[in-house]
Amino acid sequence: MRPVPRRVVLQAAALTPVVGLTSGVAHASPLHGGARSGLLGAALAVAAGSATEPPPHGEREPADTTLREIDGTSVVFQYGAVVPDFGGWRRQEPTRSYRMLDGVWRFRFDPEGTGEDEGWQRPDHDDADWDSISVPSAWDLKDTPGFGDYDGSRFGEGTAFVDGYAWYRTTVQVPGQWAARYVRLVFLAVNYRADVWVNGHYVGAHEGGYAPFALPVKDALRPGRKNVVAVRVHRLASWEDYTDPESPAVSDPYAIPWKPVDYWPYAGITRSVWLEAVPTVTVAKLLLAAGDGRLQARVVVENHRDDDFHGRVVLDAGEGSGASPVSRPIRVPGHGVAVVRFDVDIPKASPWSPERPALLTATATLLTGAGHGGHAVDVLRDRYGMRTVAIRDAKLLVNGEPAFLKGLNWHEESAAHGRSMTRSEYDHELGHVLAMNANAVRNTVYTRHPYAYDWADEHGVYVMDDLDNMWINTAQEKLHTEQYGLSRALALAMAWNNHNHPSVVVWCIQNESEIDGDGAPIYRAWLADMKAAIKAVDLTDRPVTWASHTSWDPAFDLADIVGFNEYFGYFYGKNEDLGPTLDAVHETYPDKPIMITENGSWSFFGHHGPEDEVGTEEWQAANFRAHWVQVAERTDYVAGYFFWVLKDYKTRAGYNQQYNGISEMGTLAFDSRTKRLVYDAIRDATL
Structure with missing residues (x-):
């Protein structure tokens, strides 16, 4: 995610109306006189x-x-x-x-x-x-x-x-x-x-x-x-x-x-x-993790009253699970919290996968009384899918089978509504992921509206979820690890809030941040702090990675998946340098899978010419193919590739002002409709 260095002097700019996802109707707000x-x-x-x-x-x-x-x-x-x-x-x-x-x-x-x-x-x-x-x-x-x-x-x-x-x-x-x-x-x-x-x-x-x-x-x-x-x-x-x-x-x-x-x-x-x-004694959270015919559930109950609460929690694993409701007693102290744990067989549940994204709905009901009967105090439901994720022998395994993430980075925005997109805009934009025969998205550098995760769950698209930690410097890494704590807070929020989505298979915790010298103690402590927070919360133990700006990141030993952004043949080196670089990284970390978290280049719409002419659509498509073939030859240890980027995007980074701040690296124009040649190149790319 590196800008073309073309910042120029211009005078002016632009934008438009507004809307919320709930309505799907734009409410342009005409200004009154004056x-x-x-x-x-x-x-x-x-x-x-x-x-x-x-x-x-x-x-x-x-x-x-x-x-x-x-x-x-x-x-x-x-x-x-x-x-x-x-x-x-x-x-x-x-x-x-x-x-x-x-x-x-x-x-x-x-x-x-x-x-x-x-x-x-x-x-x-x-x-x-x-x-x-x-x-x-x-x-x-x-x-x-x-x-x-x-x-x-x-x-x-x-x-x-x-x-x-x-x-x-x-x-x-x-x-x-x-x-x-x-x-x-x-x-x-x-x-x-x-x-x-x-x-x-x-x-x-x-x-x-x-x-x-x-x-x-x-x-x-x-x-x-x-x-x-x-x-x-x-x-x-x-x-x-x-x-x-x-x-x-x-x-x-x-x-x-x-x-x-x-x-x-x-x-x-x-x-x-x-x-x-909500009731003063309430089911605050339902954590769900299902795999291999079993459901783990954690029902978090919070008491906002002065007196203790005595009752029970009933967990229903949902229609299609093959499980009967299970009841457990609970005592929650006044102004306290208790967690009830369930481990339930779900013999009829089908695995969630891209080919068949089977979903179930679990229900936790909080009841008064320790025995049968009593009345419902509170109810909380959430969806889940039966899916396992593991790392073994330099491979990413989903449901026990090797998985390769053919993915796209994307920014959550539209010209009409900015980051307040409508359902139809999400459906249209994310539909391109499937149209390009991709199976994954990276939620680049911030978490998305919950609808985006629901969409991925329903359509069988893998998600690399991501944090706001972009271009963080060493002083900030130290500040947030030792005092202010915002990096860790965002990591906890991501893992806690998006825990139950089966589409989320990888956590990404930073993008192209600074690495200090002498063994990178500050950088390593920052990454370790966030990783530990996520691992504490995640019952499914999803792998943690990050989008490093270098293939020699000194903290890769802490990562479950080695992830780095690479722009060979664009910002540095030659396209052909990628393969030897991947081999060298694999030699250093032979048990870890590798993912290319970003790779791409730019082109001008409608500018055609030879594949070696910089800025043509042919050049952009050829660059992709040159990188893809080197990745495809190494799927015994490369587990994913994410193209930069699904569509053109607005930026305040300080370049491309002559194009109204729009970065032209997408497979699609900013309108999500006009395609570049690289769109078809990605669609046709196979392993």
Whole structure:
């Protein structure tokens, strides 16, 4: 994922409307009279005020993510509570109540960062003159015409270049019965930092633009009355001046990523939001791992009452499993957590595989009383697949058989909706993976909307899940390992939240980060910290890898799979150098499989010519074939190859401004429709 070094001076830029996955309908928000000039005025002030000043940071990342051992199970906590199941966006349990907050919110930029001092979080604040915005959406697309165009003549204009603080406000009425329940406010994603108030009470903050989070809000909520939710979002500017090629980059040593990187950091409340009222004793999480005819389940029960709870948990492995429901007693201390473990035969379950992606639904029911009878207190369901993953003799084994991941890197974005894609956009875009006869995607450098994992589960596509750790430097690695803890928090969130998806077969924990000298002690400690966190959570023991920028990474002994990005014949060396490099790595790590986590090159649409002419579609396709054949000759120890990249993508890395910040390395144009020759080359590539 390395940019073509072609940064140029231009004046202006572009973007468009907004939408949430829940509706699939775009809600373009026309600006009222006078608002347009105000927004663009804020855009012109990107080098001032809150845009170039990082938000305040504490000693640790604000969610205070921790791992606790409870009844023999590692449980992830944030904000002092178990990180819950986030399935409310697609499924609503009968024992719970929900208020979806997707829709039109009040919205205002805060370029000087004075909103809190002026009381914008207070319920009585008059927001009548504020603008409106759809949630979920990216504010980048609020008023930036031509965002998806390749014409860079206006690069630098519009709300796509407004950074710093922006505020969101909405009102919601909740039933009076919620006074007897535990209530959380759930965000599937906010980029980058969110500070949240309910009825003027500060309820918490979150950093990291792609991980869901749930804030406890019972003490701030007013059941039976109108409630005001206010969210202040901060995105740091990437550059002091987006149109000056010599402009200094803006950075925040605590943030991940901490500086401009090779994608577009869409800002705002980019995924769904809801309030969820659960019983005061609740099934917080259901961990599932199935393979070889057996299901392991861990039912995490949380008690928000003062007194102990005595009851039982019933696990139903689901229709098609061949298992009968199993009951276990449970005692949960007041304001405590307990975990009930199940190990159940599922003799009729079919294995999950790309050829037959069989899925089942498990249900955990919490009941009162120790014996038969009693009433249901809470219910939680989730899907799973029977699938094993293992490493043996330099091979990746899925269900005991060698698997090769023919994959594509991809960025989650569309020209119309940024990172707030619709179902139809996901279906169309990911459909190209199957059309190219590929069987895998890499969720490059951030976790995706839950729908993307569901899609992969249902279509039999392998997933290499990935973290936000891109281009991290040594000082940051040390900071996050020894103090701030955001890298570890993101790793725990990824493994915990996406645990039950059978499509996820590999965890990836960083991309092209800095390696210190003298044995790389800082780099190794950082990687080991994240790997240990993931391994503690993952019942299926999926392999851990990372996308190193070098084939001689001194920490590869820590990896389950050796993963590195390579651009032979493009940025360095010759195409033919790949094979000998793979052989040398295999000789050093003979028991580990190798994956090419990135390889690709660029071409101009419609530019045709000889295969040795740089920039032609023929050259790009020939480069792919030259690398593929060397990989295909080594499948006894090479377990995967991921092409860079599925489609062209927007970037703030500081190059390609003449193309409106669009990197032209995709098999498809930014519209996900127009194909380059390399698309067919990948489709036709076989082992």
